[in-house]
Amino acid sequence: MFSIARGELIQLFRNRLVLVTSLILPVAFSAFFISRHETFAKLGSLGYIAALTLSFITAIGLYTTTVTTLAARRQNLFLKRLRSTAASDSGILVGLLLPITVITTIQVVVILAVLGAVTGLPKNPLLLVVAVFATVAMMLALGLATAGLTNSPEHAQVTTLPVTLAVLAVASWIGITGTEQLSLLKRLLPGGAATELVLNSWNGGASVADSLVLLGPIAAWLILSVTLATRLFRWEPRR
Amino acid sequence: MSTTPVIDVDHLNLTYGDFQAVRDLSFQVGRGELYALLGTNGAGKTSTLETVEGHRPPSSGTVRVFGKDPRERAAVRPRMGIMLQESGFSPDLTVRESIRLIGSLTQRNDNVERLLGITDLTRKATTRVSQLSGGEKRRLDFATAVYGTPDLVFLDEPTTGLDIQSRDALWNAVDRLREDGTTIVLTTHYLEEAQQRADRIGLMHQGTLNREGTVAELTRTLPATIRFGLPPHAPMPPLQATREEDGRFLIETFGLQKDLHTLLGWAQDSAVELAELEAGPTRLDDVFRAIGNA
Secondary structure, three states: OHHHHHHHHHHHHHOHHHHHHHHHHHHHHHHHHHHOHHHHHHHOOHHHHHHHHHHHHHHHHHHHHHHHHHHHHHHOOHHHHHHOOOOOHHHHHHHHHHHHHHHHHHHHHHHHHHHHHHHOOOOOHHHHHHHHHHHHHHHHHHHHHHHHOOOOHHHHHHHOHHHHHHHHHHHHHHHHHOOOOOHHHHHHOOOHHHHHHHHHHHHOOOOHHHHHOOHHHHHHHHHHHHHHHHHHOOOOOOO | OOOOOOEEEEEEEEEEOOEEEEEEEEEEEOOOOEEEEEEOOOOOHHHHHHHHHOOOOOOEEEEEEOOEOOOOHHHHHHHEEEEOOOOOOOOOOEHHHHHHHHHHOOOOOOOHHHHHHHOOOHHHOOOEHHHOOHHHHHHHHHHHHOOOOOOEEEEEOOOOOOOHHHHHHHHHHHHHHHHOOOEEEEEOOOHHHHHHHOOEEEEEEOOEEEEEEOHHHHHOOOOEEEEEEOOOOOOOOOOOOOEEEOOEEEEEEOOHHHHHHHHHHHHHHOOOOOEEEEEEOOOHHHHHHHHHHO
């Protein structure tokens, strides 16, 4: 597993396109959000910036890279090659996705720390940690499911659009309009509950118990995605 | 020594939707054997091989490798090396990194530099896979398949795209593996390789094992051939020709030595020069063609 992860890490840094889309782009946009934090805070709140940053990094950096990586490794038969060894299927997937997951998590932590340093610390950092890990897990699962529908890295540019756009739109919608109205709908949308969890952790104002309820929709998306992935995911290209 | 076969395929059937790729296939491969699985295009070789390798489940029937279901990867793969028909390496990794990565996942130990040496890839060790030629990728594939000298190696079209020196080097490496007791399962379109190397050959056609045996067993079912041309107005030879076209004669015989002796004696006595005389035992190609034409 770790040798696969090491190989992926090497490839991540050798492939300029992946490097830009998964590492540099999310950081650049996050830096922009933080530099314009007063403007974005007026639109919504400081929690909105945190939620938008988390959504952006996990959607562009983690989710899209997950789908593209798995589609590319399947297309060039690398997945089949790995399955020709003693490595287990779960070990292969963990190895392939570990580097981008760790990098994304570090990016999120560093950027939110910078946001905290610039604008003030979140009201409930522990809840924020829960929100970050729950979002990362959900986006990974969504990536696995989408990879099952994606034939090639080129195809990934199309198949990743719905979830990416939905997660970013939902984060903006909830961040700007709040959760008083249409709260159930907002929570059930992809990334909705995660956004609300980040808002609660950063802005405060909601009890921990009420916030933890939000893990329900996130878990539902995670279970749905994993279920879809187990049905849709293929290790070899279609014949 | 254990008499349990390394590979035991029993009444294997493989279907894809309505299409039956393999039907009622049974064969065994013993320890240390080089078994060549040959067949016409679409005969079901790759489907069979992938099932034996554990890449796909049988539709019915059983496949055992080292007495176990080959899909039990953790139990079987540490003893098995697989050279896939198509490359399947990450284009951004170097040759050395690729061998090290795949090798580390076999749970066997080996020296990467040794493998680079036997596959003549030392000079390409730091080259990315994306920059390798087709033949170099096949050699890389071979290097990963034989990493740690496994007990069983699958070679799927191993010499396709290789130049003659690389082929010789690969077969030398296979010979050394066999000296260590490694069992080899080979598929190839180069029939002369199978004829020279295989202990036994299974010939597949339309999803079934049409014939199986040693080269001698397979070829003795078809007659040997004598081909020659005669000058105009020459007397007819004393043997019954199977075919005659444009002054070229083909004689099919199960008594090659006797008939050839008769023919040469007649030519000497009649002062007839046999043009482009060819005589030889039945080749695997002939068996192959006979199956395809049946």
